[in-house]
Amino acid sequence: MAKDAAFAALRELLGPKGLIEGEDRAPLLKEWRGRWTGAPSIVVAPGSVAETARVVALCAEHGVAITPQGGNTGLVGGQIPTNGEVLLTLRRLNRIREVSPLDYSMTADAGVTLLDAQKAADAADRLFPLSIGSEGSCQIGGVVSTNAGGVNVLRYGNARDLVLGLEVVLPNGEIWNGLKRLRKDNTGYDLKQLFIGGEGTLGVVTGAALKLFPRPRERTTVFAAVPSPAKALALLSRAQDESGGAVTSFELMSRAILTLVFKNIPETRDPLSAPHPWYVLAEFSSGEAGRLAPMVERVLGDALAAGEIVDAAIAASDRQAADFWRLRHSMAAAMLPEGAQAKFDVSVPVASVPAFLDDADAGVEACCPGARVVAFGHMGDGNIHYDVLAPEGGGAAFKSAAVGAAIERAVYDAIDRLQGSISAEHGVGLARREDIARRKQPAEIAMMRAVKKALDPKGIMNPGKML
Ligand SMILES: Cc1cc2nc3c(=O)[nH]c(=O)nc-3n(C[C@H](O)[C@H](O)[C@H](O)COP(=O)(O)OP(=O)(O)OC[C@H]3O[C@@H](n4cnc5c(N)ncnc54)[C@H](O)[C@@H]3O)c2cc1C
Incomplete structure (x- = not known):
């Protein structure tokens, strides 16, 4: 054989x-x-x-x-x-090949963990801004191949924006050295973009040239209670305007998910004294020390007067900032013990997040009365992790295929009405393969298949995934 x-x-x-x-x-x-x-x-x-x-x-x-x-x-x-x-x-390909501070670039093997790449940049007084909850384990080849997003996309973009060049083993075994570290190169199709988010279906990424940035000298982290997602949106706009674009992260979370974190993750506690329906975790950063604190206080004061926030805590130390972030990074783990759930990782234009939440919530309630919605995520990028749990005390009907399909339809219909995406950052893989086949335009699927066939005519690269 x-x-x-x-x-x-x-x-x-x-x-x-x-x-x-x-x-x-x-x-x-x-x-x-x-x-x-x-x-x-x-x-x-x-x-x-x-x-x-x-x-x-x-x-x-x-x-x-x-x-x-x-x-x-x-x-x-x-x-x-x-x-x-x-x-x-790729675990044995784990070498940082070069850090070039003057170029603001770094070249790394695909098997370097994201955390080690961040540390290598930091050691050269530079920032590699990609940051996700799994950064201690996930690898550069993985974040490139999934076009990972994370908490700093608002300011620095996702993996697609952070790659200058790639080295790839093509499906016939040929090595393509595309590791040029150029900021400008208009010599035809930008081939590296095919492999970024390619989920291993077009080749094996073995190395990447990555963009670095000046290291922020100061960070301020805020945990704020907001009356509604619409007010959170107004806060985001105010914070960006008044800070001159210093917002690095802007994460929205509902009380429902925070309650699960307090219940299921040891040693977590509410930074505020009373419960509120919605929260924002925002981080500001600046290259100039001493500038941020008064500016963030002014933004929060103005937001309070405008009714955009009802309470807020500013992290007084790195330790407290880490505690705020731990709440956010524990959310996936906090969901695990909660039984059956329908999970969605969706995006809409940033200004449409409140409308999406209203629309999807109404659709879910109509097809599964009492179902518990848990919503959180990267509001600054229009990306919401929207999870639906069984109604309190009754899960039997929730587990039926018909109810599952109705919930999915309600969420996806809301996405379609707002011209959003059914997979914002986690990709397609096995989980969303049939969904994209149904939801993308026939011309898009045809182009994707044509690319796959051209690069991998024998179909040996990760078959059955994505396409
Ligand atoms: C706690 C937690 C938090 C997360 N938060 C985020 C988040 O905020 N944003 C986000 O975008 N994702 C997030 N993720 C998802 C995940 O961490 C990312 O998708 C990550 O980029 C995957 O990297 P990996 O190295 O683990 O890849 P793997 O899981 O090993 O692989 C992912 C895909 O990439 C392909 N692949 C991997 N390496 C290569 C290579 N060298 N060449 C070609 N193909 C390759 C695989 O075939 C597969 O299709 C999170 C995951 C966890 C567990």
């Missing part, structure tokens, strides 16, 4: 160092929440770009499929070899 021959050839090529076996293998074959489990396969860990290219060439020769994997923190199952594909982990 082609697969047995390929596996034998891979074993010979890589030797024990390049294979992951025994108990180290099981965690790589399973999605961290247990939603998807990989079929038995071989797990390979090449130690260099050249070795990665040989692995891909060998798989292409035998017509054997590959699933690339970074930190295995993805939320849509793209990194799991559900059909027994060769699982290719």
Whole structure:
């Protein structure tokens, strides 16, 4: 069989160092929440770009499929070899190749963790601004391949905006060195963009040249209670205007999700003295020390007078700021013990977030009376994590396929009315594959298929994911 021959050839090529076996293998074959489990396969860990290219060439020769994997923190199952594909982990490609402070750039192997990339930039007195809850585990190749967003998109953009160049092993095993660190290059199609957000379906990213920024000298973190999402939107606009664009993060959260954090995550507590229906966690940053505190106080005073906030706490120390952020970063974990839930990661134009929440809430209530909606996320980017839980004390009907489908329709219809996206930052993978096939324009799906066929005619790169 082609697969047995390929596996034998891979074993010979890589030797024990390049294979992951025994108990180290099981965690790589399973999605961290247990939603998807990989079929038995071989797990390979090449130690260099050249070795990665040989692995891909060998798989292409035998017509054997590959699933690339970074930190295995993805939320849509793209990194799991559900059909027994060769699982290719980038974990041994973990070198920062170069940090160039004058260029404001850094070149890193795909297997460097996001946290290590941030630290390398920091050591050179620069900032790599991409920041997400999984940054200790997820890898540069993974954040590039999912076009990760996170909490600083408002100011710095998502992964797509932070990549200057890529090195990719193409599906035939050829290495494309696109690591030029240019800010301007109008010499035809911007090919790297195909692999950014490509979810491993077009090739294996082995290295990336990344944009760096001046390191902020001062940060101020605010936890504010707001009467409604509409008031939060007004606060965002005021904060951006009055601070001259110093807002780095602007996260919205409902009381419902905060209550679950206090219930399910140890040592968390409410920064404010009384409960409120909605909250904003906002961070401001500046390259100039001493400027932020009076300016943020002025913004909050004006917002209070205008009825946009009802209470607020400004972090008095880095420790307190970290405590505020811990509330936000614990939200995914706080949902885990809560049983069946329908989860959505959606986006609409920023100004349409309040309308989306009203519209979706009404649709969900109509098809599942009493269902509990938990909404939070990156309001500054128009990106809301919208999760629906069973009504208090009664979950049987909620678990039925018909109710699940009705809830999904209610949320997606609200998204369509506001010209939004059904997957804002987590991607498509296995979870949203059928949804995009139904929701994208036929011309879009046709173009995506044409690109896939042109680059991967044998269909060996992460088949069954995204398309
Ligand atoms: C607690 C938590 C918080 C999160 N917060 C956010 C958030 O705020 N914003 C956000 O966008 N995401 C978030 N995520 C999702 C996840 O962390 C990101 O999608 C991350 O970018 C995935 O990186 P990874 O290295 O773990 O990739 P993996 O999960 O291993 O893979 C993800 C996809 O990329 C492909 N891939 C991985 N590496 C490569 C490579 N080198 N070449 C080609 N394809 C590759 C895989 O095949 C798969 O399709 C969060 C996840 C968790 C667990």
